[in-house]
Amino acid sequence: MIIAVDFDGTIVEHRYPAIGKELPFATSTLRQLMEDGHRLILWSVREGDLLQEAVDFCEQRGVSFFAVNKDFEEEDGTGKHFSRKIKADLFIDDRNVGGLPDWPTIYALxxxxxxxRDFLISEEIIEPPVKKKGWWPF
Incomplete structure (x- = not known):
């Protein structure tokens, strides 16, 4: 899968433009996802030197991204059908509806x-929904 990952608030605590403290298990989970064959794209609001600092932070911890703020490294943004929208199968972002689960949960999902929801039910963290009896007897 192609997985787009945000940086601030997702890999590290929000301290933009500074780099916050790494969230527990963030880079170790990303390394495991890479070992599992997934392609990771860093998808961040950061640009220029601030973006390079984020890339360097991750590379120092063994996380090398397939691409940064684009679909593939060679993309230059000038193609006929170029879109700034990343074509990823999954997005890991702290602005996710419901918030950001912890990194071990993200890996398990x-x-x-x-x-x-299905994961929380399977781990018996929440109860499965009770199926309402319908009006019709069949």
Whole structure:
């Protein structure tokens, strides 16, 4: 899968433009996803030197991205059908509806190909929804 990952608030705590403290298990999970064969794209609001600082931070921890703020490294933004929208299968971002799960949960969701609700039910963290009895007897 192609997985786009935000930086500030997702890999590190929000301290933009500074780099915050790494969130627990963030880079180790990203390394494991790379080992599992996933392509990672860093998708960040950062640009220029601030973006390079984020890339360097990750590379120092063994996370090398397939591309940064684009679909593939060679993309130059001048193609006939160029779109700034990243073509990823998944997005890992702290601005996700419902917030950002912890990194071990993120890994389990991807590995098991589950959504968060089904994962929480399977781990017996939440109860499955009670099926309402319908009006018709069949």
């Amino acid at each position: 991807i590995k098991k190909k589950m959504n968060l």
